[in-house]
Amino acid sequence: DTAVSQTPKYLVTQMGNDKSIKCEQNLGHDTMYWYKQDSKKFLKIMFSYNNKELIINETVPNRFSPKSPDKAHLNLHINSLELGDSAVYFCASSRGQSHSPLHFGNGTRLTVT
Amino acid sequence: GNSVTQMEGPVTLSEEAFLTINCTYTATGYPSLFWYVQYPGEGLQLLLKATKADDKGSNKGFEATYRKETTSFHLEKGSVQVSDSAVYFCALQTGANNLFFGTGTRLTVIP
Numbered sequence: 001d002t003a004v005s006q007t008p009k010y011l012v013t014q015m016g017n018d019k020s021i022k023c024e025q026n027l028g029h030d031t032m033y034w035y036k037q038d039s040k041k042f043l044k045i046m047f048s049y050n051n052k053e054l055i056i057n058e059t060v061p062n063r064f065s066p067k068s069p070d071k072a073h074l075n076l077h078i079n080s081l082e083l084g085d086s087a088v089y090f091c092a093s094s095r096g097q098s099h100s101p102l103h104f105g106n107g108t109r110l111t112v113t
Numbered sequence: 114g115n116s117v118t119q120m121e122g123p124v125t126l127s128e129e130a131f132l133t134i135n136c137t138y139t140a141t142g143y144p145s146l147f148w149y150v151q152y153p154g155e156g157l158q159l160l161l162k163a164t165k166a167d168d169k170g171s172n173k174g175f176e177a178t179y180r181k182e183t184t185s186f187h188l189e190k191g192s193v194q195v196s197d198s199a200v201y202f203c204a205l206q207t208g209a210n211n212l213f214f215g216t217g218t219r220l221t222v223i224p
Contacts, residue, residue, distance in 0.1 A: 102149075102212065
């Protein structure tokens with residue numbers, strides 16, 4: 001029943017490793033997003049995809065690569081993890097219209113040691 | 114450019130107190146305005162929205178009015194409860210994929 005689901009909920013890993021976070025939405029939305037939330041709760045958009053095509057790619061290290069196999073999925077791959085990547089990552093989706101709100105997943109807390 | 118300036122927290126109130134969280138914005142065009150709420154350990158949820166000037170969004174006792182003349186969208190609630198403790202985000206959206214969040218305001222309501 002979960003509208004936007006992301007896995008895993010927690011991810012603890014060491015510096016230099018490569019990891020992935022998966023996201024799926026069952027709302028039939030055309031647009032999906034990845035946001036990063038830091039320890040001060042500040043939200044920053046990372047990527048936005050519309051119908052599997054990249055729309056927004058903010059200033060994010062190229063170690064971060066989104067992959068959208070279909071419009072219901074947007075996965076986030078992170079290579080060569082660094083300490084500063086520790087944060088909560090949120091997936092979201094929307095209808096992609098100017099007044100359409102975002103529906104968020106519950107977040108993945110990534111801790112890099 | 115587009116930006117949202119939100120009242121800095123944290124805000125601590127006693128139960129049944131009146132709540133105001135200020136939000137002002139700068140935008141090109143005619144944005145839609147939103148308040149999202151984030152409860153501990155969860156993702157953001159839409160609380161309310163307004164899509165044009167003078168619209169009032171309301172939900173769960175919270176209200177906010179889209180004021181174009183003051184470029185504001187302040188969040189209010191007449192009587193807060195402990196269960197309202199959360200982080201509140203003001204946001205504006207100017208196009209299909211242009212969503213801008215404020216920095217969030219943490220509210221703690223004590224019994």
